Amino acid sequence: MIRTVIFDMDGVLVDTEPLHHDAFFRHFAELGLPISDTEYATFLGSSTTNMYQRLKQEYGLTQEVPDLVRRKRELFGVAFEANTTLALLPGARELVLDLHQAGVPLQLASSASHETINRVFTRFELYPYFDNRVSGEDFPQSKPNPAIFLHAAELAGTAPAHCLVIEDSANGVTAAKRAGMYCIGYRSEHSTGQDLHHANFVVSDLGQLSAARILALAAE
Incomplete structure (x- = not known):
């Protein structure tokens, strides 16, 4: 679950x-x-x-x-x-809001620096929806090392087997699987050339996902 x-x-x-x-x-x-x-x-x-x-x-x-x-x-x-045109990717805000409204705790685990994470979360007002924000700059080795995901799970108080990761990079998918987590690969126009075959499930549009769909996928 x-x-x-x-x-x-x-x-x-x-x-x-x-x-x-x-x-x-x-x-x-x-x-x-x-x-x-x-x-x-x-x-x-x-x-x-x-x-x-x-x-x-x-x-x-x-x-x-x-x-x-x-x-x-x-x-x-x-x-x-x-840059004045930068926007959240299509379906991203809707998915975050749907999960949040469904009572699913959200964590961020990004290889980006704290500074970059804060820039993005401030511009797009994402702070209310995420319980924790973990930066790769705090770890000696980044993805595909699973440490960042394991730490996010620890902060959430959730066993890795009960965590689901959404990733768009080969390194990120590998890290999630090494952490023992269910992983949805997001293959978009921005992640061409990334090998996501290790993911449990792959989507090409975040609109394919919802809180109900995610929970159902992980239960299969």
Whole structure:
């Protein structure tokens, strides 16, 4: 029986990925890094810190990881504040409200920083609907490591087997399954190329989901 639902943020609630992509590639250009879109796709679902740890090792960067992270977040913050068209993904608010009204506790477990999570939750007034917001920056290893989901379950006071995760990235789906949780994969136009076959169920539109549907799926 599902007793709490855990949402990823980027690519599930809101599509900030183009802003992250732009910030990363502006920074890559500053650093002179020849990162391809194919290589970049392998980082999706990972924390910014883990991403720069890998890049520092692979490309011999001399800058310290915290400084690299800080610069990328500066570039993202400028892009976020300047963007006036950013909106929640279709069906996201309706699903959150439906689950909340059904009395299903909601948690957020995102690889994004606390700063980015707060930007999104403030702009779209999501604070009242989520009991806890967990950031990947608080963990040594990000998704596909299951630690972030296990911590969200602990904060919710719910056993992992009674948690359901909604994810759009291969790393996120793998993390959820490693945590022993039911996982719905969200394959949207924003998550092309992501392997979601490990998910228990996959949708291409959040409108396919509702509180009743989610609880019924997990009971099958």
